[in-house]
Amino acid sequence: MSSTRVVIVGGGFAGIEAAKRLRYAPVEVVVIDRTNHFVFQPLLYQVATGGLAPSDISVPIRWLLRRQRNTRVVLGEVTRIDVAQRTVEIDDGSATEPYDFLILAAGARHAYFAHSEWEPYAPGLKTLEDALTVRERFLMAFEEAERADDEARRAALQTFVIVGGGPTGVELAGMMSTIARTALPRDFRRTDPSKARVILLEAGPRLLPAMPEDLSERARQDLVELGVDVRLGTVVTAVGEDGVRYEGVGQGVPSEFVPARSVFWAAGNKALSLGAQLGAPTDRAGRVEVALDLSVPGHPEIFVIGDLATLPYREGRRVPWVAPAAMQQGRWAAMNVLRTLGRLPRRPFRYVNKGDLATIGRHRAVADFGSFTVSGWIAWWLWLTIHIFYLAGFRNRLSVMLQWAWSYFTYQRGVRLIVSEQGRKVGAPHGQHDVTTT
Amino acid sequence: MSSTRVVIVGGGFAGIEAAKRLRYAPVEVVVIDRTNHFVFQPLLYQVATGGLAPSDISVPIRWLLRRQRNTRVVLGEVTRIDVAQRTVEIDDGSATEPYDFLILAAGARHAYFAHSEWEPYAPGLKTLEDALTVRERFLMAFEEAERADDEARRAALQTFVIVGGGPTGVELAGMMSTIARTALPRDFRRTDPSKARVILLEAGPRLLPAMPEDLSERARQDLVELGVDVRLGTVVTAVGEDGVRYEGVGQGVPSEFVPARSVFWAAGNKALSLGAQLGAPTDRAGRVEVALDLSVPGHPEIFVIGDLATLPYREGRRVPWVAPAAMQQGRWAAMNVLRTLGRLPRRPFRYVNKGDLATIGRHRAVADFGSFTVSGWIAWWLWLTIHIFYLAGFRNRLSVMLQWAWSYFTYQRGVRLIVSEQGRKVGAPHGQHDVTTT
Numbered sequence: 001m002s003s004t005r006v007v008i009v010g011g012g013f014a015g016i017e018a019a020k021r022l023r024y025a026p027v028e029v030v031v032i033d034r035t036n037h038f039v040f041q042p043l044l045y046q047v048a049t050g051g052l053a054p055s056d057i058s059v060p061i062r063w064l065l066r067r068q069r070n071t072r073v074v075l076g077e078v079t080r081i082d083v084a085q086r087t088v089e090i091d092d093g094s095a096t097e098p099y100d101f102l103i104l105a106a107g108a109r110h111a112y113f114a115h116s117e118w119e120p121y122a123p124g125l126k127t128l129e130d131a132l133t134v135r136e137r138f139l140m141a142f143e144e145a146e147r148a149d150d151e152a153r154r155a156a157l158q159t160f161v162i163v164g165g166g167p168t169g170v171e172l173a174g175m176m177s178t179i180a181r182t183a184l185p186r187d188f189r190r191t192d193p194s195k196a197r198v199i200l201l202e203a204g205p206r207l208l209p210a211m212p213e214d215l216s217e218r219a220r221q222d223l224v225e226l227g228v229d230v231r232l233g234t235v236v237t238a239v240g241e242d243g244v245r246y247e248g249v250g251q252g253v254p255s256e257f258v259p260a261r262s263v264f265w266a267a268g269n270k271a272l273s274l275g276a277q278l279g280a281p282t283d284r285a286g287r288v289e290v291a292l293d294l295s296v297p298g299h300p301e302i303f304v305i306g307d308l309a310t311l312p313y314r315e316g317r318r319v320p321w322v323a324p325a326a327m328q329q330g331r332w333a334a335m336n337v338l339r340t341l342g343r344l345p346r347r348p349f350r351y352v353n354k355g356d357l358a359t360i361g362r363h364r365a366v367a368d369f370g371s372f373t374v375s376g377w378i379a380w381w382l383w384l385t386i387h388i389f390y391l392a393g394f395r396n397r398l399s400v401m402l403q404w405a406w407s408y409f410t411y412q413r414g415v416r417l418i419v420s421e422q423g424r425k426v427g428a429p430h431g432q433h434d435v436t437t438t
Numbered sequence: 439m440s441s442t443r444v445v446i447v448g449g450g451f452a453g454i455e456a457a458k459r460l461r462y463a464p465v466e467v468v469v470i471d472r473t474n475h476f477v478f479q480p481l482l483y484q485v486a487t488g489g490l491a492p493s494d495i496s497v498p499i500r501w502l503l504r505r506q507r508n509t510r511v512v513l514g515e516v517t518r519i520d521v522a523q524r525t526v527e528i529d530d531g532s533a534t535e536p537y538d539f540l541i542l543a544a545g546a547r548h549a550y551f552a553h554s555e556w557e558p559y560a561p562g563l564k565t566l567e568d569a570l571t572v573r574e575r576f577l578m579a580f581e582e583a584e585r586a587d588d589e590a591r592r593a594a595l596q597t598f599v600i601v602g603g604g605p606t607g608v609e610l611a612g613m614m615s616t617i618a619r620t621a622l623p624r625d626f627r628r629t630d631p632s633k634a635r636v637i638l639l640e641a642g643p644r645l646l647p648a649m650p651e652d653l654s655e656r657a658r659q660d661l662v663e664l665g666v667d668v669r670l671g672t673v674v675t676a677v678g679e680d681g682v683r684y685e686g687v688g689q690g691v692p693s694e695f696v697p698a699r700s701v702f703w704a705a706g707n708k709a710l711s712l713g714a715q716l717g718a719p720t721d722r723a724g725r726v727e728v729a730l731d732l733s734v735p736g737h738p739e740i741f742v743i744g745d746l747a748t749l750p751y752r753e754g755r756r757v758p759w760v761a762p763a764a765m766q767q768g769r770w771a772a773m774n775v776l777r778t779l780g781r782l783p784r785r786p787f788r789y790v791n792k793g794d795l796a797t798i799g800r801h802r803a804v805a806d807f808g809s810f811t812v813s814g815w816i817a818w819w820l821w822l823t824i825h826i827f828y829l830a831g832f833r834n835r836l837s838v839m840l841q842w843a844w845s846y847f848t849y850q851r852g853v854r855l856i857v858s859e860q861g862r863k864v865g866a867p868h869g870q871h872d873v874t875t876t
Contacts, residue, residue, distance in 0.1 A: 036581065036856045053491040055853040062625035063854065072627045075581045075856075095585060128855075143474065143513045147533060187500035189510045398844075402836060415493040416501065417566075418474045418513075 005030065006337060007088055007097050009078045009274070010105035011038050011061040013323045014306030017330030018103050019071055025338055029071040030097050032090060036060050036075050037128070040391055042323055043400075044125050045168060048134035048264075049175040050413040056400050057391070058128060078106070081277045083299065101301050101337050104274060104288075105330065108307035108321070111270035111285065118239035122263040125168055134264055138176060139418050141262045142184060145191045152259070158196040159260035161244045163236050164267030165202025166209070167358040170219055172264060173200040174361040177227040182411040199229045199258060201236060201246055203267075208358055208366070210320065211373075215366040218375045222360040239263055269321065271308045278302060283310050292348035294333050303336070305329035311349065319351045323390075328352065359383045362408070443468065444775060445526055445535050447516045447712070448543035449476050449499040451761045452744030455768025456541050457509055463776055467509040468535050470528060474498050474513050475566070478829055480761055481838075482563050483606060486572035486702075487613040488851040494838050495829070496566060516544070519715045521737060539739050539775050542712060542726075543768065546745035546759070549708035549723065556677035560701040563606055572702055576614060577856050579700045580622060583629045590697070596634040597698035599682045601674050602705030603640025604647070605796040608657055610702060611638040612799040615665045620849040637667045637696060639674060639684055641705070646796055646804070648758065649811075653804040656813045660798040677701055707759065709746045716740060721748050730786035732771050741774070743767035749787065757789045761828075766790060797821045800846070 004027045008015045011033035022029050037058040046052040062073045074097070076090040087098045110124030123133045138160070145157040158180075162173045177198040184193035200207075200223065206216035207223075207230070223230050233250015243259040271286035280296045281289045287310040288296060294309065296302045306326040313319045319329075328351060336346040355369035357379070365379035374382065388401055407413060442465045446453045449471035460467050475496040484490040500511045512535070514528040525536045548562030561571045576598070583595040596618075600611045615636040622631035638645075638661065644654035645661075645668070658668050671688015681697040709724035718734045719727045725748040726734060732747065734740045744764040751757045757767075766789060774784040793807035795817070803817035812820065826839055845851060 036577065036854070053493045055491045055855055058855060060625070060854040063850070066624045073625075074585070076585070139474065147512070147514070186504040187498070187511075398840060399837060402840060406836075412501070416474070416498040417493055417496060 003028065004100045004341060005098060006101045006103065007032065007099035008103045008105060009033075009088065010107055010306065010308075011035070011073075012041070012105060012107050012306060012326065014107075014326035014330040014333075015103065015105035016061070016064060017327045018105065018305070018334045019065055019068070019330075021331050021334030022337070023068045023070070025070070025334075025341075027070065027101075027337070027341070029068070030074060030099075031061060031065065031071060032074045032076055032078055032088070032097065033061055034075075034077045035127070036062070038064055039128055041126070042387060043391070044128070044131045045171045045175060047128065047131035047415070048125055048172065049138065049179060050135055050415045050417075051175070051407055052400060052403055053415050054128045054132065056403065078274060081274065083278060083302070086301070099301075101340075102303070103330075103333050103337075104278075104302065104304045104308060105306045105326070106272045106274050106308055108269040108271045108285070108287075110265055111268040112265065113268060115239070118265075121241060122163065122239050122244075122265040124265040125172070134172075135415075136418050137262050137264075139416055142180075142188065142191070142193055142196075143418070144261070146188050154191065156243065156259040157261045158191070158193070159199065159243075159258065159262070160196065161199045161201060161258055161260045161263045163201050163239075163244070163263065163265050165200060165204065165207040165230075165232070166266060167356075169200055169202070169266035170207055170223065170358055170360055172266060173198050173228045173230075174223055174226050174359070174364070177223075178361050179413055181227055183413045197229060198227065199231060199260070201234045201244070202230070202232050203235045203249065205232055205250060207232070208356075211356055211358070211366060211368045215368055215373055215375060219358065219360055219366050222364040226361045226364070236267075269307065275304060275308050278304070280304075293336050293346040294329055294349050295336070295346075300340070303333040305333050313351050313353075319349075320353075320356075322356075324354050325351060357383045357386065441466065442538045442779060443536060444539045444541065445470065445537035446541045446543060447471075447526065448545055448744065448746075449473070449511075450479070450543060450545050450744060450764065452545075452764035452768040452771075453541065453543035454499070454502060455765045456543065456743070456772045457503055457506070457768075459769050459772035460775070461506045461508070463508070463772075463779075465508065465539075465775070465779070467506070468512060468537075469499060469503065469509060470512045470514055470516055470526070470535065471499055472513075472515045473565070474500070476502055477566055479564070480825060481829070482566070482569045483609045483613060485566065485569035485853070486563055486610065487576065487617060488573055488853045488855075489613070489845055490838060490841055491853045492566045492570065494841065516712060519712060521716060521740070524739070537739075539778075540741070541768075541771050541775070542716075542740065542742045542746060543744045543764070544710045544712050544746055546707040546709045546723070546725075548703055549706040550703070551706060553677070556703075559679060560601065560677050560703040562703040563610070572610075573853075574856050575700050575702075577854055580618075580626065580629070580631055580634075581856070582699070584626050592629065594681065594697040595699045596629070596631070597637065597681075597696065597700070598634065599637045599639060599696055599698045599701045601639050601677075601682070601701065601703050603638060603642065603645040603668075603670070604704060605794075607638055607640070607704035608645055608661065608796055608798055610704060611636050611666045611668075612661055612664050612797070612802070615661075616799050617851055619665055621851045635667060636665065637669060637698070639672045639682070640668070640670050641673045641687065643670055643688060645670070646794075649794055649796070649804060649806045653806055653811055653813060657796065657798055657804050660802040664799045664802070674705075707745065713742060713746050716742070718742075731774050731784040732767055732787050733774070733784075738778070741771040743771050751789050751791075757787075758791075758794075760794075762792050763789060795821045795824065 008031045040057040043057045065071045078088045080089040112118045141157045145154045148154040180196035181194045233253040234246040236246045238245040245257045247255045275288040288304040290309045294303045307321045332349045357367045359365040363377040365383045367374040367379040446469045478495040481495045503509045516526045518527040550556045583592045586592040618634035619632045645657045671691040672684040674684045676683040683695045685693045713726040726742040728747045732741045745759045770787045795805045797803040801815040803821045805812040805817040
């Protein structure tokens with residue numbers, strides 16, 4: 001039995017949970033990830049806005065799984081799945097791992113609605129690299145504005161457009177507006193960061209579409225009070241170095257071009273292409289339509305979970321692509337592997353919705369628990385408590401609490417680092433900023 | 439009076455101290471730096487070995503000086519000094535700042551003894567970017583070894599050569615050997631990180647040449663106990679992708695080629711080229727020979743301080759290029775500017791040697807206070823206390839204490855992040871790793 005090999009592709013919420021549930025099982029587990037670290041994605045926007053350091057929200061995958069003697073961690077990118085041979089190929093063939101069971105949890109990237117040419121001008125927020133790119137652009141814009149002589153250029157540099165009114169867009173917009181108004185003003189002499197404009201564009205008629213309408217409206221009001229210019233019913237039609245053009249689709253919403261040197265993308269996801277190699281049906285975003293036991297139709301030995309999978313939940317709704325759902329699926333896939341080995345029937349996945357939370361700013365958040373909703377400071381403290389509780393690893397939790405307490409009392413941001421070689425060059429074309437590490 | 443302009447080039451220990459001392463003076467201060475942050479350089483090796491996050495040892499220069507209303511911070515690189523016009527040119531002419539007094543504190547880079555072709559294979563440790571490069575190479579070597587099939591390649595990957603037996607080399611060597619033996623072994627399955635070899639090469643007959651001989655010997659013994667292979671009397675003659683060749687110059691020291699995929703450079707500094715533009719005499723490392731009042735001979739309006747300057751101290755000794763000396767010079771230069779404005783005679787710089795400290799590992803350090811020396815755990819706790827005390831900014835101090843306490847009790851390293859896009863690619867040529875941010 002101990003030669004049964006379970007290969008898990010992806011060390012995010014879904015993959016790590018699956019691996020943990022196989023700790024004491026009579027199987028050999030291999031976890032493969034492109035990076036050496038697990039990232040607590042719900043707090044990525046905090047790294048992107050200089051509130052937390054990358055290491056505060058990440059831990060080495062090896063370290064997370066160090067006590068699981070049956071588990072090996074491989075740093076590499078799975079480039080091909082051979083469904084017939086039951087192997088995955090790593091880094092274009094530099095290594096191969098055979099599997100008896102495959103759990104695919106490789107996640108998603110942000111999508112640009114078939115406009116990948118916008119990407120250099122509008123970074124998204126999925127990985128630590130993304131977060132560092134956003135942080136650097138955000139901070140550099142104020143530096144460049146301080147040095148600009150031309151008034152129009154300065155205004156464009158101090159205009160930040162965020163595309164997408166889901167949780168990430170709302171969190172980024174609220175935080176960026178707050179930082180510009182509270183943390184930065186004293187530091188600049190020629191410009192006034194508190195005059196920065198943060199514009200949030202959303203194509204639909206309301207923010208946070210997954211939440212009840214009154215919470216959407218509450219979030220909008222909170223953002224407006226924080227100084228964010230919220231524009232609903234606006235579909236982006238062009239993104240370039242100089243700004244964003246959008247078409248007004250809501251009633252009475254005019255089309256406009258916004259001169260802005262910084263655009264951030266929080267609209268739409270696309271599953272990684274690995275799912276397509278399975279030959280299974282996928283949705284428009286490339287997610288694999290999995291069976292109720294989370295396996296791929298026709299391939300009971302392959303499970304797809306997390307942002308890469310889609311399956312129904314109840315009356316026409318899909319299981320959402322959020323961390324709690326990914327963790328539940330990870331556990332479920334591991335359980336179904338073990339049940340199969342034990343010759344027990346598999347069980348269909350049951351999603352338990354623990355509620356939706358989105359934070360907008362200091363003492364401002366909205367929470368939807370199905371049977372009731374909360375907003376304002378109670379929701380904010382709830383958000384804080386839940387995120388610290390779930391943040392993996394004792395050290396990180398303490399460090400994050402410390403940073404947040406410091407920010408809370410001082411209104412400052414702790415991690416205002418610009419470290420990329422390219423980013424340092426004031427005036428470098430936006431598309432060429434080449435930010436990596438932390 | 440308020441139109442007297444003091445331009446400070448460089449936001450390190452020397453430059454920041456000079457700026458702070460001018461806070462209440464009737465002058466306009468401009469601080470220019472290539473980066474947006476001040477770095478606490480003595481702890482760079484902690485970032486390089488994953489003990490601290492980059493943000494733990496750095497703070498934005500703007501933030502440090504936010505309360506000085508007479509001070510403006512400019513992000514940019516000074517590319518030329520026009521001594522006749524009394525202006526400095528920023529980023530090849532994109533901006534110009536006129537000065538009445540110039541305080542040049544731009545610092546040094548590591549030097550490769552006229553072998554700049556070694557640089558891609560042997561990164562040094564002067565900036566946060568450097569530290570992140572070292573960290574990534576160090577961590578990636580273990581990842582690559584875990585994936586290597588060839589025994590010789592694996593051995594070369596697990597061999598780390600550090601060139602230079604000064605404080606930085608000693609600290610790096612001790613820390614890397616300790617991490618390989620305590621923090622990493624449980625995380626790997628195919629390789630044993632505790633078998634890693636850390637080799638410290640020093641051309642001279644002893645380590646820490648600035649310290650008394652018995653402390654040098656104590657440091658050597660401590661390193662050997664930590665598993666470091668210390669080789670004195672070895673002059674490096676070649677550095678490449680495959681390893682390091684050195685010539686034995688000490689008695690009975692054979693010449694050898696060491697197969698190693700990771701080489702780190704901690705030998706020798708070179709002042710930045712700005713000093714040469716002043717037309718003043720410089721030493722072999724490019725440092726400006728300043729007058730006793732820290733000004734440039736023939737240019738009383740220009741002060742050169744910190745790693746960029748050299749001046750005598752007592753009986754044939756030079757003021758050392760360490761943080762305490764840089765801070766003292768910063769204060770002194772500011773004072774001499776103010777005395778000049780007040781028509782008082784300038785005072786010659788007097789260096790107060792507060793002692794030399796070097797840490798080797800847990801409970802191991804050496805300290806030289808001139809009239810007495812300390813080693814062992816007392817020196818180590820001294821080192822710890824002094825560094826936490828001096829670390830700028832309340833937040834960082836707390837965060838560092840927390841991280842150190844955690845590392846102390848768990849023997850773990852908190853910041854084991856590999857985040858560069860290039861670094862991720864296992865097997866990429868060493869010279870092409872392109873690490874930036876954090």
